[in-house]
Amino acid sequence: MEKDIIIKRDGLNLAAKVSFPDQDQYDVAILAYGFVGMMDPKVNDLLPVLAQKLQALGIGTVRFDFNGHGLSDGPLARMSIYNELEDYEAVMEYVLELPQLRHLYLIGHSQGGVLSAMMAGFYPDKVDKLVLMSSAATLVDDAKLGTCMGVDYDPDKVPAELDFGDFKVNGWYFRTAKFINTYEVADNYQGPVLILHGQDDQIVNNYASTRFHAIYKHSELHLIPESDHGLHQNRDEVYQLVTNFIQ
DSSP states (O other), X not given: OOEEEEEEETTEEXXXXXXXXXXXXXXXXXXXXXXXXXXXXXXXXXXXXXXXXXXXXXXXXXXXXOTTSTTSSSOGGGOOXXXXXXXXXXXXXXXXXXXXXXXXXXXXXXXXXHHHHHHXXXXXXTOOEEEEESOOTTHHHHHHHTEETTEEOOTTSOOSEEEOSSOEEXXXXXXXXXXXXXXXXXXXXXXXXXXXXXXXXXXXXXXXXXXXHHHOSSEEEEEETTOOTTOOTTHHHHHHHHHHHHO
């Protein structure tokens, strides 16, 4: 069973759901959501269901809402790659301090995949395995072109805020996104990596995952047939690949 906890980060309360087996030692997987994603399974049940499947195998799990998302503190409009890395680092520190921790796995979807790849690069000595799903590393190229989720803008004159209808994102996100050195950081990780991407992803070109596969020395890449960015199609294959890899 998952339980709700709060992880502190610079005065912010980050909402998280954790599930740990009753054992002297256990492995833990941190699952990171994508752009405006959150723990609520109504938004996308990919990670909640995956967490359940990992728990059934005796693997501890930690899911969390980034700042401004779901139940966590802060305005969504102030989200950036930089402060989400700070959130992720706070969650990492929480897990690394668990006395029962044996092995640590990072699993990220979309923007959460980018963040997971970078965190593994920052903590290559702590992360045992890495799973990237539909990793949105093209966000750097998109920021240089001035486009995001169907909304276009002048990349040389970034507006103070972009309106996506259901939510708004500040210009700082897009100004900084142009200079995120995702692949350079990711290249510092030498452990095993599983890379999954939907063959029919219309949001993030699967070239992003192909490039990740090229830089890693111990990775396997699977393009999921007929599947979209959220990997809604052929989910059983996705879950099987991840659980087999983690085991």
